[in-house]
Amino acid sequence: MKQTRAAATTLDALLAAPLPPLARFRGRDFVTDQAYTRDELLDLVKLAIELKSLRSRKRLTPFLSGHHLGMLFDDPSTRTRVSFETGMTELGGHAVYLRPGELHLPGRESVADTARALSQFVDALMARTQTRAVLQELAEHATIPVINGEAGDYDHPIQSLSDAMTIIEAGGALEGATMAFLGNGDCMCDSVALTFSRLGMDVTVATPAEFPLPDAVRVAVEDNCRAWGTRLVVTDDAVDAVASADYVYTSLWWWEEPAEYVAEVRRRNRHLQVNRELWSRTKPGARFMHCLPAVRGDEVTDEIIDGPASMVWEMAANRKHLQKAVVLALIGIDELPNDPDLRPIGRALLS
Ligand code: CP
16 A cells, blocks of 8 residues: 655755654664664654764764674675774764674684674674675574674665665655666665665666566565555666666675676676766756765766765765664663753653
């Protein structure tokens, strides 16, 4: 059945609305944003915008004094690691960086026992894993909230939800807007399609035939679209994909594969490169998005990523604010802070 939401999701509307009750987030996992309603996701974005505003006035907002965040990374990271760690410090807490090989994981201790052990020491665990199965296993056995910092074979929802914050901050309404993703049907493609369809946007996905949007993701996105009366369009035609898009999103075409694979993917994906010629086919006012890191000259050219339509550095900056909101809402607080500046958010966290 088609749902409706009276309140628009413009920045003005979010700023005008009071902070919603947030205690209902306490103790939950953020393994997938599909476990959250659209209103809940927007409540987290609202909290992130309030925390960002507070941060512009106060460097330290110690809601989580004495709390710890574990950060388990199977894969390297610049943005995710540093934004979670600095965000946790700003919240008055502490983050612990954990690398397999330095833990007993993998091999000498199971994922389940690792989750049980870490639950004794930290208040929440953020994990970047190569597979969604490991992330789900951590969540199943941990007694603390587990947050998806990217499941390499499935999704990266903390990135795409912070991207929604960036769109809203830039003055864009989600309703009636179209998000187009160009590139491989990888975890970033999945997340863009899942998150923005959940938030009520039309979604277009342009992938090479060899690396399509996975069927399970397509089904979930179509369910979201049915709920809001929006559309998922799947194509391999980049010009068609960008023609009606308000936002054009791309991500890496390759990671650590051998040189022969890289040469093949460059040939295969050439038509999906976001460059000056493709950009000339976009609507006036269209914005460019990339989760980073980027390989300039592959999925995007310099004049686009560095050009006036690009939002990439705002996107990177917002990772910290959105993640602070998620960590704070999931860990929660027991007492109203003494600092009057922290009290409005504190009251929402307790209600
Ligand atoms: N976008 C993103 O997650 O970046 P990192 O790989 O640097 O964390």
